Amino acid sequence: MARSKYGFSIFVVILVLVHLMLHVGLGIGESAPDLMTVAVLLAARRMRATTAALLGLLLGVLEDALALVSFGASAVAFSAIAVLGARSRDLFEGDSLLFVALYLFLGKALRDAIHVLLTEAESGMLLSSTPIAALYAMFAGIIGVGVYRAITGER
Amino acid sequence: MLDFDGTRRERRRQGLLAIGVVALALILYALPTEYQSPVREGLRATVLRPFLAFQERISQRRGRTIDVGAIRAQRDSLAALVTAQASLAEENRRLRSLLALQERAGDAFIPADVLRVGVATAESTFMLNVGRAEGVRVRSPVLTPDGLPGVIWSVDEKQAQAIDWTHPEFRVSAMTADGLAYGIVEPRHGRYLEEALLAMTGAPFHVDIPPGRRIVSSGRGGVFPRGIMIGTVLGIEEADTGWRKSYLLRPAVRPESIAQVLVGVGQSSRQADLSALWHVSAAPDPLGADSLPPLPIDADEDTN
Numbered sequence: 001m002a003r004s005k006y007g008f009s010i011f012v013v014i015l016v017l018v019h020l021m022l023h024v025g026l027g028i029g030e031s032a033p034d035l036m037t038v039a040v041l042l043a044a045r046r047m048r049a050t051t052a053a054l055l056g057l058l059l060g061v062l063e064d065a066l067a068l069v070s071f072g073a074s075a076v077a078f079s080a081i082a083v084l085g086a087r088s089r090d091l092f093e094g095d096s097l098l099f100v101a102l103y104l105f106l107g108k109a110l111r112d113a114i115h116v117l118l119t120e121a122e123s124g125m126l127l128s129s130t131p132i133a134a135l136y137a138m139f140a141g142i143i144g145v146g147v148y149r150a151i152t153g154e155r
Numbered sequence: 156m157l158d159f160d161g162t163r164r165e166r167r168r169q170g171l172l173a174i175g176v177v178a179l180a181l182i183l184y185a186l187p188t189e190y191q192s193p194v195r196e197g198l199r200a201t202v203l204r205p206f207l208a209f210q211e212r213i214s215q216r217r218g219r220t221i222d223v224g225a226i227r228a229q230r231d232s233l234a235a236l237v238t239a240q241a242s243l244a245e246e247n248r249r250l251r252s253l254l255a256l257q258e259r260a261g262d263a264f265i266p267a268d269v270l271r272v273g274v275a276t277a278e279s280t281f282m283l284n285v286g287r288a289e290g291v292r293v294r295s296p297v298l299t300p301d302g303l304p305g306v307i308w309s310v311d312e313k314q315a316q317a318i319d320w321t322h323p324e325f326r327v328s329a330m331t332a333d334g335l336a337y338g339i340v341e342p343r344h345g346r347y348l349e350e351a352l353l354a355m356t357g358a359p360f361h362v363d364i365p366p367g368r369r370i371v372s373s374g375r376g377g378v379f380p381r382g383i384m385i386g387t388v389l390g391i392e393e394a395d396t397g398w399r400k401s402y403l404l405r406p407a408v409r410p411e412s413i414a415q416v417l418v419g420v421g422q423s424s425r426q427a428d429l430s431a432l433w434h435v436s437a438a439p440d441p442l443g444a445d446s447l448p449p450l451p452i453d454a455d456e457d458t459n
Contacts, residue, residue: 024206026213027271034275049169053176060180065198067276068308068316071191072184074276079180083173090166115275118184 008046011148015039016059024066033140034108034133036063040078041107042141044085045095056082070119077114081107097142104141108134196311207270207314211284214268214414264298264417265289270314279322281305281410283418286313290420294378298417302384302407302433303327303372307418315418319410320385321351328376329355329385332369332435336362340370340385343392343403353386353404360399364388370404371435374428380419382430 019035022028036059044052060075067074085107092099112130148154183191199207270282285291287310295307297317305319306327318325321342329340338358344351355370368388374381386404393401419427430436 020203020206021209023273024203025209027210027273029271029273029278030275032273049166049173050176053173057176057180061183061194062198062202063274063276065195065203066272066274068280068318070184070276071188071195072180072186075180076177076184079173079177083170083177086173087170112275119276 007152007154008043008148011144012039012043015042015144020062030129030133033136034111035137035140035144037078037081037108037111038104038137038141038144040082041085041104042100042145044082045089045103047082047086049083049086052082052086053079056080073115073118076118077111080114081111084110097145100145101138101142105134105138108137192309199311199314207282210270211268214270217414263421264419265291267315267416267418269413269416277316279325279410280308280316280318281413283307283315283317283416284313285418286311286315288312289418291315291418292420296379296383296419298383298419298429299408299413299415302386303379304408304410304413304416306378320353320406320408321410327379327385328373329370330373331364332371332433334436334438336364337373337375338399338402340404351406352389353406354392354401355388355404356399356401358400358402362400364400364402366390369433369435370402371430371433380427380429382428382433382435384433 015035016039019032019039022032022035026032040052040056040059043055047055056078057075060078061072063074063078064071085103088103092103109126109130112133113126116126265285267283267285270284272280272282283291283297291307291310293307293310295315296303297305297307303320305317305322305325307315308318309316320327320340321344323342323344325342327340328337330337336358338355340353340355342351343354355364358364366388370385370388372379372381372383372385384407386406389403389405391400392403
């Protein structure tokens with residue numbers, strides 16, 4: 001089945017809304033997956049690099065609005081991974097679940113690495129909590145993609 | 156959305172534009188705080204407002220459903236704090252009228268609900284459902300019945316954001332409950348946030364502080380009222396070549412457990428002496444209350 005442009009956009013918006021509801025509305029921290037990063041990474045694979053970067057910038061600023069210090073760190077991290085995600089199409093084609101899983105894991109880990117670089121966060125977290133958070137985002141993303149494909153019939 | 160970017164020239168153009176967007180994000184990151192604050196405040200008041208309001212409602216509903224006994228105990232403790240503060244304010248008013256000094260307005264602690272923001276960038280912070288409209292200012296102290304969880308760091312019209320004691324920039328001038336040693340309390344991080352402890356640094360070398368001794372705020376610097384419980388001594392952390400000692404403390408308040416707090420509003424909330432509330436027996440500060448002038452409440456700080 002052909003890719004549905006609007007269907008995927010709605011899927012990305014839902015991921016962002018669920019992320020905001022879990023993290024801001026319900027105040028769940030690391031117990032909830034980082035669906036914002038998943039949304040940016042998945043959208044970037046289907047967007048032009050510029051559009052992807054703009055989406056990353058927009059969502060990053062939204063997340064930065066909740067931060068007390070290092071305003072803009074998330075905007076930089078999201079726009080950077082969005083550009084790399086869009087460019088990854090030149091190197092890797094196809095959207096097998098295995099590839100998507102690896103892509104999400106690396107994307108989330110890179111997002112955290114950029115964030116640690118720009119903020120005063122403990123660099124030790126890259127070895128302790130980042131791999132777990134990346135795995136969590138990967139599983140959440142795979143489930144999301146699975147549900148999306150089941151609903152739209154997309155392969 | 157497109158599946159492919161087209162020609163090589165188009166791809167190069169896209170790449171340059173995308174790098175431009177990343178550069179824009181970097182500029183945003185490097186902007187001074189006074190330019191960032193309106194964006195932050197605007198987004199919190201619009202796009203993020205429904206989510207924050209939802210958590211506020213959840214927090215209020217949770218307050219109605221959890222153990223009534225625990226809520227009553229917490230309410231009574233908070234009421235005791237407010238009452239004690241009110242009697243101090245009354246005494247202050249009487250003394251000032253006796254001395255024919257001018258009345259200072261708006262001296263109180265006000266209750267607030269704690270809102271959690273579960274994003275990585277907001278770690279070691281919490282939001283409160285009170286703001287500039289209620290008289291909250293940057294550096295207003297935040298209290299719970301158990302002690303000191305943090306201090307206000309940024310204020311919007313209807314909300315405020317505070318750092319808790321695990322934040323790298325948290326500092327409080329402290330003393331032992333008997334007033335024998337003074338120092339500065341700052342956070343010590345473990346591998347995980349839950350392992351974080353406090354440390355009292357700069358304590359005099361010739362004074363031994365035994366484990367279990369309570370550490371309270373000293374009131375020096377005029378940010379935190381005197382006598383607020385901070386933690387208890389676990390043991391010595393470091394002895395600095397005969398000059399000073401550092402002690403590790405078990406914090407009195409775990410930030411993740413707080414739901415309701417009191418926020419100091421007005422200058423006298425910073426200068427108050429709350430020693431009686433935590434049964435602090437320390438003698439008056441040897442340096443005197445006026446030795447270090449209190450930090451001024453500056454309107455410009457509100458957008459910090």
